[in-house]
Amino acid sequence: MWSLRALRGRKKPSIGLRGVSSFGFDYEVLYESRRSRARVGVIRTSNGLIETPAFVPVATTGALKCVDLALASREVLEMGMVFVNTYHLMVHPGVDLVKRAGGLHAFIGYDGPLITDSGGYQVFSMASTGPQDELKGKSVSKWRNPCAGGANRGLVLKIDEEGVTFRSYRNGELLELTPEISVKAQKSIGANIILPLDILLPNSADFETLIDCFHRTHRWESRSLEEHLKDQGHQVMYAIIHGGTDVRLREASLEYLSRRPFQGFAIGGSLGKNRLEMYDLLSHLCPKIPRSLPVHLLGIGDVPSILRGVELGIDTFDSAYPTRAGRHGSWLTADGSFVNLKGQSFAERVQSPPVDLCDCPVCRCHSGAYVHHLYKAKEPVASQLGSIHNLYRMTRLMKEIRERILSGAM
The missing domain is CATH 3.20.20.105 (Queuine tRNA-ribosyltransferase-like)
Structure with a gap:
């Protein structure tokens, strides 16, 4: 399995394909899938890099x-x-x-x-x-x-x-x-x-x-x-x-x-x-x-x-959909589906996080019952927690996709 960190650290990756390059911007394909057109790359800007997808x-x-x-x-x-x-x-x-x-x-x-x-x-x-x-x-x-x-x-x-x-x-x-x-x-x-x-x-x-x-x-x-x-x-x-x-x-x-x-x-x-x-x-x-x-x-x-x-x-x-969904109580799960934290099934989750198997800052700190309470009480912080959770899950999803491409599974 290829490591994205290892690929990114090489000056001239053996499987890398140099794309567009200009002052303050550079695009490089680090790995291309043999199963599809999926690829892992990096966009370098003067304000940091973007690992792609x-x-x-x-x-x-x-x-x-x-x-x-x-x-x-x-x-x-x-x-x-x-x-x-x-x-x-x-x-x-x-x-x-x-x-x-x-x-x-x-x-x-x-x-x-x-x-x-x-x-x-x-x-x-x-x-x-x-x-x-x-x-x-x-x-x-x-x-x-x-x-x-x-x-x-x-x-x-x-x-x-x-x-x-x-x-x-x-x-x-x-x-x-x-x-x-x-x-x-x-x-x-x-x-x-x-x-x-x-x-x-x-x-x-x-x-x-x-x-x-x-x-x-x-x-x-x-x-x-x-x-x-x-x-x-x-x-x-x-x-x-x-x-x-x-x-x-x-x-x-x-x-x-x-x-x-x-x-x-x-x-x-x-x-x-x-x-x-x-x-x-x-x-x-x-x-x-x-x-x-x-x-x-x-x-x-x-x-x-x-x-x-x-x-x-x-x-x-x-x-804008992930943050919009979070404001209205829809939280992303690890498999990409949504759960509704406003639903009554979360009212008693006093010992469980809002979303199972999630290590985001919100799910590490709060219970499903508490977040459910915040939405029902119309507390503004509920929208903030939902937005942070969904953004975290989206970035984790993309990281998992990059790893799947590098492992040959995608």
């Missing part, structure tokens, strides 16, 4: 829900990287303030690697009722083509080739988001990995809308890259592969983006109505992505999808 917690506004980043150190939760949203930081407290505070790492009190997205998802969620209603399971009949231009509903005032004009949801201030503005914002706050501005459509978008937005997204990605290359610094930019569930568009997107000097790939956009559709799409797309570059799956972090994604060669995954 890895789960990336989402700290949308620069904060994990109910978990203080400064206290939940990498030694406690072993988080390799954290995902932060540029749009929300632009709205509040503002990019200039974050920069004056010493950059995003200093501002949020986390010295590990950070990845930021462009803000496109949030803007286009505001552009119509479509994405919001779809997430809530409602009709999206009122969805309109964001590439058609003109006035839009709500806070978004204009969408055209240049970018998006919208009002702050906090104070109504007029704001603009273009590929260049998004990249400048991400670079000024000092994220390690940044993403280009793109358009996210709901799964229900018609083909004409998909085509219009497909072409504009790629023009915006090229403009984002051009802005990034003016002064790369210690940062790298991943391309975002789009095309919805249309395999031909996904292939065209990958071909277009592969001809440009992006330093990693993210898979974005609509991935289907369910897991099976997503698996079919990823099974077709992933084997075509260059093996020398890191691959990130945007917005996906449930255990079954991670296991399948790893087998297909995906390196990193991000999601």
